[in-house]
Amino acid sequence: MSIGHESGVWPSLGETLHVLTFQGGFNTSVVLVGVTLLGVAAGLVGTFAVLRRRALMSDTLSHATLPGITLAFIVAVMLGASGRSLPVLLAGAALSGILGVLTVQFISRHTRLPEDAAMGAVLSVFFGLGFVMLSYIQTMATGEQGGIGKFIYGQTATMGVTDATVIGIVALGTTLASLLLFKEFRLVCFDPDYATVLGWRISLIDLAMMALVVAVTVVGLRAVGLILVIALVVIPPAAARFWTERLWVMAVVAALLGGLSGYLGAAASALFPRFPAGGIIVLVAGFFFLLSLLFAPARGVLAAGFRQLRLRRDIASQHLLRGLFEAGEAGGGEVVPAAALRSRVHGPAARLALARLTWQGLIARRPDGLRLTPKGREEALRITRNHRLWEQFLMAYADLAPSHVDHSADLVEHVLSSDMVEELERQLKARGRLPRHAGPPPSPHPLASGA
Amino acid sequence: MSFLAGHSAEPSSPLSSRPEHRPGSPLAVHGLTVAYNKKPVLWDVEWDAPEGRLIAIVGPNGAGKSTLVKACLGLVPVVSGQVAFFGSSLRRSRRLVGYVPQRGSVDWDFPVSALEVVTMGRYGMLGWCRPVTRRHREAALACLDQVGMADYAGRQISQLSGGQQQRVFLARALAQEAQLYFMDEPFAGVDAATERAIVDVLKRLKENGRTVIVVHHDLQTVRDYFDEVLLLNMRVVAAGPVDEVFTIENLRKTYGARLALLEQASSALADLARVS
Numbered sequence: 001m002s003i004g005h006e007s008g009v010w011p012s013l014g015e016t017l018h019v020l021t022f023q024g025g026f027n028t029s030v031v032l033v034g035v036t037l038l039g040v041a042a043g044l045v046g047t048f049a050v051l052r053r054r055a056l057m058s059d060t061l062s063h064a065t066l067p068g069i070t071l072a073f074i075v076a077v078m079l080g081a082s083g084r085s086l087p088v089l090l091a092g093a094a095l096s097g098i099l100g101v102l103t104v105q106f107i108s109r110h111t112r113l114p115e116d117a118a119m120g121a122v123l124s125v126f127f128g129l130g131f132v133m134l135s136y137i138q139t140m141a142t143g144e145q146g147g148i149g150k151f152i153y154g155q156t157a158t159m160g161v162t163d164a165t166v167i168g169i170v171a172l173g174t175t176l177a178s179l180l181l182f183k184e185f186r187l188v189c190f191d192p193d194y195a196t197v198l199g200w201r202i203s204l205i206d207l208a209m210m211a212l213v214v215a216v217t218v219v220g221l222r223a224v225g226l227i228l229v230i231a232l233v234v235i236p237p238a239a240a241r242f243w244t245e246r247l248w249v250m251a252v253v254a255a256l257l258g259g260l261s262g263y264l265g266a267a268a269s270a271l272f273p274r275f276p277a278g279g280i281i282v283l284v285a286g287f288f289f290l291l292s293l294l295f296a297p298a299r300g301v302l303a304a305g306f307r308q309l310r311l312r313r314d315i316a317s318q319h320l321l322r323g324l325f326e327a328g329e330a331g332g333g334e335v336v337p338a339a340a341l342r343s344r345v346h347g348p349a350a351r352l353a354l355a356r357l358t359w360q361g362l363i364a365r366r367p368d369g370l371r372l373t374p375k376g377r378e379e380a381l382r383i384t385r386n387h388r389l390w391e392q393f394l395m396a397y398a399d400l401a402p403s404h405v406d407h408s409a410d411l412v413e414h415v416l417s418s419d420m421v422e423e424l425e426r427q428l429k430a431r432g433r434l435p436r437h438a439g440p441p442p443s444p445h446p447l448a449s450g451a
Numbered sequence: 452m453s454f455l456a457g458h459s460a461e462p463s464s465p466l467s468s469r470p471e472h473r474p475g476s477p478l479a480v481h482g483l484t485v486a487y488n489k490k491p492v493l494w495d496v497e498w499d500a501p502e503g504r505l506i507a508i509v510g511p512n513g514a515g516k517s518t519l520v521k522a523c524l525g526l527v528p529v530v531s532g533q534v535a536f537f538g539s540s541l542r543r544s545r546r547l548v549g550y551v552p553q554r555g556s557v558d559w560d561f562p563v564s565a566l567e568v569v570t571m572g573r574y575g576m577l578g579w580c581r582p583v584t585r586r587h588r589e590a591a592l593a594c595l596d597q598v599g600m601a602d603y604a605g606r607q608i609s610q611l612s613g614g615q616q617q618r619v620f621l622a623r624a625l626a627q628e629a630q631l632y633f634m635d636e637p638f639a640g641v642d643a644a645t646e647r648a649i650v651d652v653l654k655r656l657k658e659n660g661r662t663v664i665v666v667h668h669d670l671q672t673v674r675d676y677f678d679e680v681l682l683l684n685m686r687v688v689a690a691g692p693v694d695e696v697f698t699i700e701n702l703r704k705t706y707g708a709r710l711a712l713l714e715q716a717s718s719a720l721a722d723l724a725r726v727s
Contacts, residue, residue, distance in 0.1 A: 051561070051562075180580040181579075181580060183574060183577070183580075183581075183582065183583060184579065184580075186563070186567075186571075187571050187574055189561070190557060190558075190561045190563060190568070190571070191552070191556070191557045191571070193521075193526050193552060193556065194550060194552060194571065194623075195574075196524070196525060196526055197524050197525075197526070197545070197548065197550040198545065198574055198575035198627075199542070199545035199546070199575055200574075200575075241562070244562060245562050245564075245607035245609075246562055246563070246564070246607075247561075247562045247563055247567075249562075250562050
């Protein structure tokens, strides 16, 4: 299906579109569909594997497939069969991959070695064994050695229709199975002990999950390669987690990102047949991961930073309003010189707050300082009242000295919700510390502002 | 009932008060021994939980309170002994047993909502691969309402306070509609509103004839909240109605010298002294 350029020249836009819209020939289209389905299945199964903290187990699994692949190749060639038969090689891969996982489980069950150490040991020993067998294969008198390399780095461009169909069918089956077991996987990932109490056999559900990971990993070997196939299981779910707080949304997003990575990766591999498909697929997935990490509104880095800034701005706003109010209370004039507020309000968040309060019409700027507007006074009154109520509460219940309550109250007042204020009022009323008027109680400590 | 016959032949421990096993008791523990890494945590525990009562398991840190609950539920391996639920095996009684684990036992950053967690209490009634139906979701919502958390149904669980998370766990157990409930330290570190909600639920469960076994650490509230108490320190020190068993003498036996160090416990003792 080599429609790309051996020389590595960029394909034309027309060629690219042809491949992407499934017009690049029957073979290319089947491979594209197969690898896309593989990405969907890997994203879905990976969601549960990641939440069950089995991500590294699938890496052990994929590396442990190498001796199985090589042994299957050697046996097939010795028996006079073709060393290129995908089902034979994948059967070998699955067997040695499962053996690797079982070895890890045996070690961590019967020794006190931490599981990650057991995985590191098993992964490297299996991989090393595979490598030694690989060099033996190079000396064998058969012309089929070239096929083995594809399992290490991944190759989609030379994949045949049969191979792609096998991958697609297994991927589809895996997808269906993980949808059917969604409820079981959700509970076992969240609270396995509770699942046991409900009478579920955790080991059986874990076995089903591991079987699905094995299926995805093993059929993914041919397309992505055994070094990188873990990426397809781990990266899309990890990226999806940034977008949502819902498991099913996470699963859908992971499946979409996985599918898209597979699709774009396979298309790129068709256009640049000399590039390893695995690397391209993983780079595409990694690009989505980076985007999610930075820009996802639910848990992304920028969104978190933005929320932090907004919180700081709100706190600065409240400080500013209360500062102006207390300055008036302490006998200063209506207009407070900006310098008098500097101890309370400084930094970028404060400048942002001041700009916003002015824009909202709560604070008026005067040539000689700042002044609360009537609307701003109302808001400042409410904020000051909450602050003083909280101070009263701390003095009543936490036995704080009046000179210390200001600072402690500052830390909490900004997160007071309206029902917490009501509760505060109720408790203070019971102690006879709530003022009868609706305004703030007098401050328990001397006010610094206006000075 | 084979273990009943074997029971009389066993030498009785001087510390344990051994009530007769009643057939059909919601929980009958016989000769239960549990060890972690060869170090015994529970030693030959013998206990019958009376039906329809609120029962506190009380004892010092490391006494094996949580371990007893987990061993009964098959969550930790048992060295020897048997546990019977309603005169039957655990496997056959799963549907009758509800569980509120310690809040710290799960990752609260998990991507599920409060309602989805409560719905998990219904999973035991659903077969494998069967989806959650509307009927079960509505039942779960009603349970959330019972603990005063209906307004938080759609909240992701990490956005709840510790007390609210505890109430979600309680609602999940309620959704199981069990006959016997185990609660592992439900009052630990919760706010006043949650404490009230838990006490309300306990009362309601008792009114409906359910048995509730609660691992409890606050000696001062034992008398107010519970009918029965099991004093545990690796083995059963005493078990029975609070009025009879929750005595200074028995608490001394349970807590040993450490009791004097616990201000909370000593004030509870002062309360007791005043009563008696």
